[in-house]
Amino acid sequence: MDRAVATRSRTGCINCRKGRVRCDEKKPDCTTCLAKKKTCSYSLARLPLRDRRAQALPGEQTPWALPVSHPHQTYPPAKKESNGRKKKQPIEKEMMIRRWKLPRSDAVDPFNVLPIKMPFNSKELLHYYHQAVGRFSGLTPHQINACVGSAVKTPVALRNTLIVAGVHHVWNTGELQSFKSAFLSHKLHGVHQVNGWLNKTPDTATFFKCCQIIATLCITECCVKNFAVADAHLAGLLAYMDHFSAAKPDFDLTRSIEGELLNRYFILAFNIMHGLKSQVNDFIRMIPKSSDPQRSIDRKKLRDMIYNAHTNEEERLSRLKGVSLFPFFFLPLEAVKKPFRHVDVGTMLESLRDVTKAYDMRFKRPSRDGLVDSLYHLWYSGAPSKMFVASIDAHAKSISHYPDPSTQGNDSLLSSWSGFNVAEGMYLTSVLGIWNSGSPPETPLHTRGLLILERDLQTELVELDTRGEQERALWLWKLFVGTLSIAHADVQSRKSFFQGLSARFSQLIRRWIDLRERESIQWKNAREVLSSITWPVHFQKEEIARQLWCSAILGDE
Known part of the structure; x- marks a missing residue:
């Protein structure tokens, strides 16, 4: 008796595939396994070899990207051939691939979590x-x-x-x-x-x-x-x-x-x-x-x-x-x-x-x-x-x-x-x-710096009487440096802002003297206080500084 011809079963049960017999693929048990009283089982589904070979390897597949409202067209320009006929246009499928495909630099990087683009290196x-x-x-x-x-x-x-x-x-x-x-x-x-x-x-x-x-x-x-x-x-x-x-x-x-x-x-x-x-x-x-x-x-x-x-x-x-x-x-x-x-x-x-x-x-x-x-x-x-x-x-x-x-x-x-x-x-x-x-700074730059300094001096003045001797000396040092800076800039341009600020700084100098409970402090004594912070031995503007100090303690703004 001739054996019945059967096509190769790719998805049949394991027993039928081993025996090379046709499987009706009934689940949970096929007819052949029931007749032979065998345990019927099926292998896990997997892609055929031909389909597996067609898959892209790791690193070859372009990451997904959402389509934009105005995708960049990449159609090649129409050129005339030697015989005068136009070059054949790409087929529809090729045009769609070119239309939505992003350049490699714009592809989404799943490991890029930084808030801005990071071009080049x-x-x-x-x-x-x-x-x-x-x-x-x-x-x-x-x-x-x-x-x-x-x-x-x-x-x-x-x-x-x-x-x-x-x-x-x-x-x-x-x-x-x-x-x-x-x-x-x-x-x-x-x-x-x-x-x-x-x-x-x-x-x-x-x-x-x-x-x-x-x-x-x-x-x-x-x-x-x-x-x-x-x-x-x-x-x-x-x-x-x-x-x-x-x-x-x-x-x-x-x-x-x-x-x-x-x-x-x-x-x-x-x-x-x-x-x-x-x-x-x-x-x-x-x-x-x-x-x-x-x-x-x-x-x-x-x-x-x-x-x-x-x-x-x-x-x-x-x-x-x-x-x-x-x-x-x-x-x-x-x-x-x-x-x-x-x-x-x-x-x-x-x-x-x-x-x-x-x-x-x-x-x-x-x-x-x-x-x-x-x-x-x-x-x-x-x-x-x-x-x-x-x-x-x-x-x-x-x-x-x-x-x-x-x-x-x-x-x-x-x-x-x-x-x-x-x-x-x-x-x-x-x-x-x-x-x-x-050279003195430009006027806008100098003005903003002086305002920052004045605000700092006024803030620290509130608790100055409770501060130590060195902190009081530092406060005077900042104050007198600002006063000298105003005089330095005012030599070239006598502006009303500098004059008003100089008068306020002179008042602060007198407040500092009052806190020391002394009737008067001459420039020589003030220089010693400034030197306890830092002051040059060879000071080229000694006379200007002495005049500024004398004017401040006398109230000659």
Whole structure:
């Protein structure tokens, strides 16, 4: 008897497939297994080999993407062939694939959780900066996470962090070629974002974001020695802040955490600007006249010279540490400790005293070329870099959720960060004459700094009678530095604002004298008090300072 012909069963039960017999595929038991009294079972369904081979391997399949309302067409242009006939158009299926297929750079990355696009090697730049913070900042892992980890959670903070990361790489290696595309891309996106906000009526939240990006761009251009562009950014920032304040009369920067953060970032920006400008000008003056009578220098040579100065400086690592702590100035609000604490200015004051000593060396060290030798000593000693880092470090500690052991003792010298750093900049400009090449700041910049200083002095005056002798001396030091700064600017332009502020500062000086319960304090005694904080031995404006003091105690405003 001939065997019945049966087609191969691909989906039959295991027993029928082994016996190569036809299975009727009844479930749970087929007819054949029931007749033979066998246990019927089926294998798990799987794709045929032909279909499995047609599947894309891992990494080959384009991630899914939602269709956009106006997809980019990728039709090839119609071209005439040699015989005059048009080229055959793609078939409908091919056109649909081309219409919706996204470029590889725009495909959705399931591991990309960052709030902004990361073009070029932006992720590598962010990784470099994260490693640099761990290496140069001296922070604990928890503090590093509070610094960089919190900064990457919002679009503006992340973009600022990436721009600052480029600055760190330049100062660390002397070149930007490795991350140039990513660095310039984020700078350009920052400028476009600011321009978009400026064309609209901003709310308070947008105002703070816009100011943060402008301040970051200002510091960045200054650090790479594009001072003209940095000046434009700083002038634009001041104009925008004044315009916003005028449009909202009830708005006050000092009443909010965001406002205090912005004031601090603004103060940092103009202090860095004035310091680096002076450093570059002093380096240019160090070029011997015999080799270059006009002392002209091209940008590349200047950049190389500045980088060599950074690498040869005693406190080179301090500069890199300071840049590593920049994100503390634009952290999201939820990552900031509230309220702000006063800072211990002991470290900042010690570094400022080192700058004063380096300044006095200009008048003590005889050399064949005294100018060159003294300028070399001031900047290569690393004292300005130590001062720069101490200010940023004090800010980071004041907003950190982690307690600072250095402020727990009784020997701490406390002050507000903003007030001290404004006074510090004025001291370096108007007393020592080494900031901003000894020239007074531009009037809008100077005005805002004086208003911040006056508010700080008025706030601390309330409890001044309960403070110790050293804290009272610090209060007078900030006050008189501000008075001297007004006189420095008023020599060239006698403005009513400066005159009114000078009169109010003179009244505060008399209040300080009343607290000391003395009938009168001469300039000689006042100078001793100022020297207990920091004051140059070789003070070139001694007579001007004496006249200001005498006018203040006599009430001759």
